[in-house]
Amino acid sequence: MAYKIIASQCTGCSACEFECPSSAIKEKGGIFFIDPNKCTECEGVFDSPQCASVCPVDNTCVPA
């Protein structure tokens, strides 16, 4: 159970990184990605996955 970022659509805005409650989102050389071992899909913390709710590009933070 984890989310992933479709890198080709990502603008690199970093909004998701800031909102993630599990520190699962990292950036390397301008590319953002989600660590599947850390992502909890925000279960038990928030009603909706934060990355997908804040991301400005539809269908970019999606279930892996």
Place this chain on the structure above:
Amino acid sequence: MASQVISLSAIGRVTSVDEMKARMPAGGCGASSAKGQTSCGSSQGQGDMPPEVWEKVKDHPCYSEEAHHYFARMHVAVAPACNIQCNYCNRKYDCANESRPGVVSEKLTPEQAARKVVAVASEVPQLSVLGIAGPGDALANPQKTFRTFELVAEALPHIKLCLSTNGLALPDHVDTIARYNVDHVTVTLNAVDPDVGAEIYPWIFYNHRRWKGRDAAEILLERQMKGLEMLTAAGILVKVNSVMIPGINDEHLKLVNAEVKKRGAFLHNVMPLISDPAHGTHFGLTGQRGPNPAELKSLQDALDGGAKLMKHCRQCRADAVGLLGEDRGAEFTLDKIPEMPVFDPAKREAYVALVEQEREDRRKASEQAQAEVADLAGESLLVAVATKGGGRINQHFGHAREFQVYEVDARGARFVGHRRADNYCQGGYGEEDKLEEVIAALEGVAAVMVAKIGDCPKARLEEAGIEAVEDYAFDWIETSAMAWYAGKMADLNHVDARTA
């Protein structure tokens, strides 16, 4: 780019106009530079601003029409994230509230940004303002924004700090804004009615969830108003920006104007929606058009006397550097600045003293010219000016990517706004369709005053009913505009006398 750069000597006390003319690059076009630049600015001198407000804005290029001839601002792009979506924005690019659409800035860390500001300050003594305006929302990235302010305030205490925001997170940060001594905040606010807002903002991210439609607009507008009130209460200057979207909020902006004025905004700046399908924005794709210059001016005129209008914001890009319509940002990218730049305050002090004198001279010359036109009767005319700064007509027509427009009549010459036309010289001199673009941008203007102009564009302008005037090259703008007007009226009367 060289011809776009203002050197200290070019802007300073040049006694001989001939000397300046000699420095003008000979005809032709050598200008090429990064696209999409801009800068900002506002109303005339002190006017009826309260003294404490004038003291804060008089050297601020975005707020004082006069200062924007002499002082420079820069933006650093440290804030990429945003917490809302606007229908005129495509987040692949910079925040459209603060930048022209379709522009991408060099993203920096706070440390890199501080280094860049010091490097610019040591090269450009005109630098007086640092703004954080994106490329997303300054307050959706609070750590990065405030860390940058902290570093810059340490290194360069004379630099004024300002930031821009959509207002959603504003109420949470007013205390911090006050603590960092930020004296100007810009809030982009396009509606006060959630039904209007819902047509502009499809969603917001607030309290850990995404809100849509009217609910989203309701929260956002409430937060904007609250933030505005809190800033005013804390004694921080607030400017409100609105994007004019014909058919959606154009009439509504009159109400917005009244509401923001009530809450203490010292300026209300209306910017045109810039809409192009190529930018991939919602409005671009649905064919929502932007206002034409006449529509914009008529709204601005209707709002005058409300919150003071800032007529010359040029929608800077998030990493803009420079004066007026110039952007020297490309000279100061990270790879071009030293590891440890050093700032020498003496250069800046000399410049500030020079400007005080120049401003005084300009004011006197303008008063004198005004006395001369005072008893002329005639309709007011619009005059466009090509200028690189210093309050003078000192730019080649082909190098001007925007023109300052003055309204001239017996009451004098008043700055009324600017017209943009992307540098038609860029693709080679005299390129036909680019020139047509300039002519379209100059609609309604009777004359364009330039330092120099080629014969072809001059003839084409004349065909379009716009007189190209080179006689006042390197002279002060207001004085020259009034002198030209006086000549024009004298000619007219002469003709009238003959035909009568």
